[in-house]
Amino acid sequence: MLLALFLFLPSCSSRNSLQRGILVIGIEGNPTDLDPRTATDAYSNRIDSLIYNGLIRLGPQAEILPDLASGYEIRDPLTYVFHLRPGVRFHDGTVLSSRDVRYTFQSILDPRLGSTRAAAFAMVRAIETPDANTVVFRLKEPYAALLNALTTGVVPSPEGRKETSPPPGTGPFQLQDFRRGEKVTLAANPEYFEGPPALAGVVFRVIPNDITRVMEIEQGGVSLLYNAVPPDSLPLVEAEKKLAVIRAEGTGYSYLGLNLRDPILADPRVRKAIALAIDRPAIIRDLLRGLARPASGVLAPSHWAYRGQVAQFGFDPARARRLLDEAGYPDPDGEGPKKRFVLSYKTSQDRLRIRIAEVIAQYLEAVGIGVEIRSYEWGTFFADVRNGNFQLFSLTWVGVTEPDIYYYIFHSRSLPPDGANRGGYANPGLDRLLEAGRRETDPGKRREIYARVQESVAEDLPYISLWHNEEVVVLSREIRGFQVYPGGDLISLARVRIGTSP
Amino acid sequence: MAFQLTNEKPKASQGAGYRRLLFFGGTVVALLLLVALFAPWLAPGDPMSIHLDSGFVTPGPGHWLGHDRLGRDILSQVIYGARVSMLVGIVVIAISLSLGLIVGGAAGFWGGILDEIFMRVVDIFLAFPGILLAIALAAVLGPSLKNVVIALSCLGWVGYARIIRGQFLSVRERGFVEAARAVGVGKLRIGLRHILPHCLAPVLVQASFGMGGVILAESSLSFLGLGSPGTPSWGLLLSEGAEFMRVAPHIAIFPGLAIMISVLAFNVLGDGVQGLLLKKSDLFLSRGAGKGGA
Secondary structure: OHHHHHHHHHHOOHHHHHHOOEEEEEEOOOOOOOOOOOOOOHHHHHHHHHHOOOOEEEOOOOOEEEOOEEEEEEEEOOEEEEEEOOOOEOOOOOEOOHHHHHHHHHHHHOOOOOOHHHHHHOOEEEEEEEEOOEEEEEEOOOOOOHHHHOOOOOOOOOOOOOOOOOOOOOOOEEEEEEEOOOEEEEEEOOOOOOOOOOOOEEEEEEOOOHHHHHHHHHHOOOOEEEOOOOHHHHHHHHOOOOEEEEEEEEEEEEEEEEOOOOOOOOOHHHHHHHHHHOOHHHHHHHOOOOOEEEOOOOOOOOOOOOOOOOOOOOOOHHHHHHHHHHOOOOOOOOOOOOOOEEEEEEEOOOHHHHHHHHHHHHHHHHOOEEEEEEEOOHHHHHHHHHOOOOOEEEEEEOOOOOOOHHHHHHOOOOOOOOOOOOOOOOOHHHHHHHHHHHHOOOHHHHHHHHHHHHHHHHHHOOEEEEEEEEEEEEEEOOEEOOOOOHHHOOHHHHOOEEOOOO | OHHHHHHHOOHHHHHHHHHHHHHHHHHHHHHHHHHHHOHHHHOOOOOOOOOHHHOOOOOEOOEOOOEOOOOOEHHHHHHHHHHHHHHHHHHHHHHHHHHHHHHHHHHHHHOHHHHHHHHHHHHHHHHOOHHHHHHHHHHHHOOOHHHHHHHHHHHHHHHHHHHHHHHHHHHOOOHHHHHHHHOOOOHHHHHHHHHHHHHHHHHHHHHHHHHHHHHHHHHHHHHOOOOOOOOOOHHHHHHHHHHOOOOOOHHHHHHHHHHHHHHHHHHHHHHHHHHHHHHHHHHHHHHHHHHHHO
8 A cells, every 4th residue: 555655656747747737837946935025036926926916917018907906096196096806805715805905015114024115115105995995095296106016916904814924815826835945835716806727736846956957847847937947958948849938028137237436437438338349149149049139228128118219339349449548548458468457247156147247258358358257156246236346247137017117226316225226326317307207107208208218328328238038938838828927927827727639 | 996906916016016007197197297287388279268159069170179158169178277287286285295294293293282282183174074174165265266275275284194193103113213312313303304204105195196186176166166267177167067968068078087087197196106115115114123123
């Protein structure tokens, strides 16, 4: 009897799981905090998109769609009214009411929770609940980015119930088991307000090693990988007949960060020379295997506020050398080993990141800029970046959906810890535009303001834009109906079904 | 395994076996040292020069060992890698040997409380799993070649200290030392002129084996990303090869072979030296004992 059980156990692979309606997803890192109010890492956010609902959600083009709120009205730039869907239940069976919504956002604003999302709600003066299905947000001053922030998952008010961590949600799946560093198991929510999902459950398995992860999906140990296959391994999975690869334009933005307090980098001619010296199409073609597109700004071309006609810096090393000469940094010995100046370039210990740094260093050295690459363990690297302790670094903004990110990264008041203006950029003209962009609620006028923001940033280069990474999803062909959403939202799993025919 | 057999041969041919080991090991080691010394002339190109459009090129004419992910020539990297391995090996052995000589010599020579203290320190170091301590040290100090040398030297000296102390303890009781003492030779002079030379044979053997160990340890640290980034090193290339084992196996094979051959060569050389020198010192000892008795 026991023996039979042991013989049976190893065959419980993902293939069997899939037949039982359970989808196993491989993730690279450990989700650290599933509470949607405080979750910060990409894995937790991805899992939360299945457990929780916000008042609204974003569609594939970052357009605003109803979620827990069936509709909303902006009475005036300071008053937002949301009408909740009636009869929505949390996973513990209690009915969602406007009190829960108020509790969620008030607790985010409570410093005791320590939520990094508090800044997004700083403009909220009061949250009113005139009845069980209506929520009114009153603002201190106009703040157009509020809607985007209201995609944050709503949790129940602890009044009169047992508190659990993480709290129950309203989404298509409910948390069943959370084993730190190993896996997160979700079960379908039969009471989901859009109808029960076709899947019986979703399991997220943590597989940090690239090679293991790729082998797992080839052998059927996992059935879906979201942006978790290194570019060089993609041909291996593409050759596999039972796997499909979905590629979609991504919202990730990779860039070279510059410290503008540095006397060399403060000169816009030097920044332009750096931008001109890097052959981005070649890096994308040969190193990223075409899984990216050259970027000219933070917003992806599919974004509603994207502006394409901005200053572009193609690969032109001759012009880069002229600009550096003009800026007063002549090359001491032309082709020789001496450099105009040396910059340090910080990066994490990710293999691809180090390789990108090595290639960029070679391009910069070709125009006479010396580069010292320093790679650090993630915690040290990120602390240095936040503290402004760098000359160059490269990072990626993921899930960029709200143009107000420009305020967060370039407004002169957004210095860390209040924002992410890590290079210390200060441009009064841009500051005024960014403030206007926040106050404007008319989408047409906002688009015009952000077009000017993108033109200004592309001209002055507080960042060197590198590329927009493509979203790459590898999944079993038996999975039907998966759709890519910006920022790794997995909500389409609520409608996914398992195909019976091959 | 073939070398194991020579040990089992009748005694008469044992010397010849050791000589063969010495010859084989010595030749390969000499070649390695020459490659390391003349790397810039031997390598077909700059080992770190990136050619993005020729990543993963397989071995063929003009690029005999192929290219790595960034289109860097693997042959050039393996040749320059010999430089790093030999340099780290020699520097680490030199530092370890000097430290070991001072600590072990002092402990063995003076004995008593000094010996007690020094040997307890040695015990503490020996209690740590070697490579783990090196990894921890290199991780704390940060990735660089200098720190790899520091980390490996911190471990390496312990073995020499023990051997030298042991040698001092046994030799200082010998008849000829007693004789030297009897004719009024100074204490320090006895230590340096009469005892120290007897440490040469075991220390030479230990150093030869040690080179192999250090090369392997340096490769391990580089493999883990604790070596110097931007310096061509076998371990670094091997770790890249491991990453692309399924896409481009040639990247891992050649640095792997280089590590294997050089570690084997130093170990074989060590065996040869051990066989010959210890035999000789046996003879020497019996003669010394005879003299002492007379």
